[in-house]
Amino acid sequence: MELFASRGYFFCRYCGSFHFPESAGDDGVRVLGASTEKLSCGGCRKPFVTALLDETYPIQYCENCRGVLIARRDFARVVERRRAWATGQPGPPVPLNQAELSRRMLCPSCQKPMATHPYYGPGNVVIDTCESCQVVWLDFGELKQIVAAPGRDRGSREVVPRETSNTPIPVLGRGDDGRNAFDVLDLLSRLF
Numbered sequence: 001m002e003l004f005a006s007r008g009y010f011f012c013r014y015c016g017s018f019h020f021p022e023s024a025g026d027d028g029v030r031v032l033g034a035s036t037e038k039l040s041c042g043g044c045r046k047p048f049v050t051a052l053l054d055e056t057y058p059i060q061y062c063e064n065c066r067g068v069l070i071a072r073r074d075f076a077r078v079v080e081r082r083r084a085w086a087t088g089q090p091g092p093p094v095p096l097n098q099a100e101l102s103r104r105m106l107c108p109s110c111q112k113p114m115a116t117h118p119y120y121g122p123g124n125v126v127i128d129t130c131e132s133c134q135v136v137w138l139d140f141g142e143l144k145q146i147v148a149a150p151g152r153d154r155g156s157r158e159v160v161p162r163e164t165s166n167t168p169i170p171v172l173g174r175g176d177d178g179r180n181a182f183d184v185l186d187l188l189s190r191l192f
Contacts, residue, residue, distance in 0.1 A: 001019060016044060018064065018065050018066070027140075027143070027144070028053055028054045028055075029051050029052070029053055029061055029066075029068070030051060030052045030055065031049050031050075031061060031063070032049070032051055032052060033049065033050055034047075034049055034050070035047065035049055035050045035060060036050065037050075037060070039060055039069070039108040039109060040108060041062035041064065041065060041067055041108065042067075042106055042107065042108045042114070042128070042137055043062065043065050043067050043105065043137075043139065044062060044064050044065045044067075046063070046064040046065070048061060048062055048069065048108065049062075049063055053070065053074075053078060054078060054081070057070060057071075057077070058071075058074075060108065065139070065140060067137060067139050067140060068137070068138045068143070069108055069135055069136075069137055070135065070138065071134060071136075072129065072134045072135060072136050073134070075136040075138075078143070079121065079143075079146055079147070080159050081159050082143070082147045083122070083146075083147055083151065083153050083154045083156075084153060084155070084156050084157055084158055084159045085157060086147055086154045086155050087155065090148055090150040090151070090154055091145070091148035091149065091150075093124065093149065094123070094145060094149075095124060096118055096124040096125075097126065100116070100126035101116060101117070101118070101126055102116075103116055103126075103128075104116065105128045105137060107130035107133055107135065108137075109130065109133040109135060110130065110132050110133050112130065112132060114128040114129060114130045114137060115129050115130070115131065116128050117129070121146060122146055122149030122150070122154075123142070123145045123147075123148070123149040124145070124149070125142040125145050127142065
């Protein structure tokens with residue numbers, strides 16, 4: 001089994017199984033039942049179940065790999081709320097795993113390729129997004145890594161609501177001259 005230390009699980013490339021040494025109840029997911037949408041996980045192809053994240057946000061959840069498919073606007077709210085109410089010391093900065101940028105995943109909803117890119121907030125994680133469906137795919141441990149990352153908003157007890165429904169998801173690309181198509185300050189202003 002291969003250890004994914006930054007996310008806290010093991011994965012067997014031979015049989016495709018996962019092992020989670022942490023308890024199953026600490027991720028804020030409450031399973032409600034079988035999914036009525038008949039969607040399958042983009043990571044391990046197992047059927048999703050319908051669940052709630054933090055008793056508020058509807059998600060599609062994979063009980064096998066513990067991945068989460070969440071609406072983009074809800075993802076932003078979850079991150080804001082969890083970071084604002086985070087307790088304890090922040091985790092150490094974790095370097096971005098460049099190898100994850102090469103993965104390819106189909107959107108469980110529309111079956112089109114998802115954009116795989118760094119999450120442009122705290123935590124140095126690679127997330128998958130579908131612009132058409134406005135959803136975010138999170139592998140197990142990614143949300144925890146985002147919440148644990150250092151930052152001024154962490155533990156502030158202040159959640160500043162912001163409109164996210166019509167803001168496009170920025171994806172870094174290359175311009176005609178070979179340089180990044182987005183200016184970093186422009187990118188940050190779009191996100192925050």
